[in-house]
Amino acid sequence: MIKKIIDNVLFKPWSIWKPLWNFQSRANPIFLPIIAFIISSTIITSFYALTNYFAEWRNFSIFDSSTIIDDKIPFIKNSILIYATYYVLFIVVALSAPLNKKGLMECIFMYQVLLTLSILSFIIFVLMPIKVDTREGLEIGNGIISSLYEILYLADPPFNSWPSLHVMHSIFLSWVLIRWLNLSQGLLKMPKMLNNSTLFKNRIFPFFIWTLAILISLSTTTTKQHYFFDVITGVVFAALGIKVMILCINLIENDENAGFEIL
Numbered sequence: 001m002i003k004k005i006i007d008n009v010l011f012k013p014w015s016i017w018k019p020l021w022n023f024q025s026r027a028n029p030i031f032l033p034i035i036a037f038i039i040s041s042t043i044i045t046s047f048y049a050l051t052n053y054f055a056e057w058r059n060f061s062i063f064d065s066s067t068i069i070d071d072k073i074p075f076i077k078n079s080i081l082i083y084a085t086y087y088v089l090f091i092v093v094a095l096s097a098p099l100n101k102k103g104l105m106e107c108i109f110m111y112q113v114l115l116t117l118s119i120l121s122f123i124i125f126v127l128m129p130i131k132v133d134t135r136e137g138l139e140i141g142n143g144i145i146s147s148l149y150e151i152l153y154l155a156d157p158p159f160n161s162w163p164s165l166h167v168m169h170s171i172f173l174s175w176v177l178i179r180w181l182n183l184s185q186g187l188l189k190m191p192k193m194l195n196n197s198t199l200f201k202n203r204i205f206p207f208f209i210w211t212l213a214i215l216i217s218l219s220t221t222t223t224k225q226h227y228f229f230d231v232i233t234g235v236v237f238a239a240l241g242i243k244v245m246i247l248c249i250n251l252i253e254n255d256e257n258a259g260f261e262i263l
Helices: 002-009 015-026 029-057 068-072 077-084 086-096 101-127 146-154 163-181 198-222 228-254
Strands: none
Touching: 002 101, 002 198, 002 228, 015 029, 015 101, 015 163, 029 101, 068 077, 077 086, 077 198, 101 163, 101 228, 163 198, 163 228, 198 228
C-alpha cells in the first residue's frame, strides 16, 4: 500500500500535468518548463505564506532548536544579497530544462519532487513549528539593504524554520541546474566553447554552482533567518530529493514512456 503510494507520487507523472503535456506537444516545448515553474512557484509561495501566518497567529514553538553554533555565527548585513539570489535559481533552472521528450519528462519529475519536498516541509511547519528568535536588536541601518530586510520581515514571519526551504531548494535546484546546463538542450544553454571544455563542464562550472548553493545556505544563518539546525535538515531533505531524481532519470532511461502514456 505504502509502496504503491510512493510509486504514484514520486515515480509516475501526476494527472494534473496532462493539459500542459498535451499543450506543449501542439505548441512549443518551452511552454512546459515555464508554465510548470509558474504553477509550482505559485503553489509553494501560497502554502508557505499560509503556513507561516498560521504559525504566527498560533504563536507556538514545539522546541528551541538554537545551539551554541548559532551564537557564534555573526550577523552579516550584506549577505541578504546572496540570500536573494535563491529566487533567480528557479528561473534559470526553468529556462535550462531540456526540450526533447526525455528532457521534458525529466522536467515533470523534477517539479513533482520539488513540490513533494515542499509539501512535506509545510506539514512539518504546521505540526512541529519552531520560532526563530534572532531578529531582535539587529542593526540593519538605512538604505537599500535595510529596505530589503524590511520587505523580508514583512513577508516572512519568524516561523517555518525547519527544514529551511532556502537550503533545500538551493541545493536540489543546483544539482538539477548543473545537469541540465551540461546537457545544453534547453532555451538557456552553456556557451559552445565552454560546453566543449571537459575541465569547465566537469570541474569549474559545478564548483561555481555548488559554491553558490553553499553561500545561499550559509546566508540563511548570517541574515539570522534560520538556525544551524534548519540548515542541516534542509541539506538532508535536498539529498533525499536528489536521490529520488536520480531514480526518476534512471526510470526514463530504461523505459521509453516512463508512465507518460497516461498523459
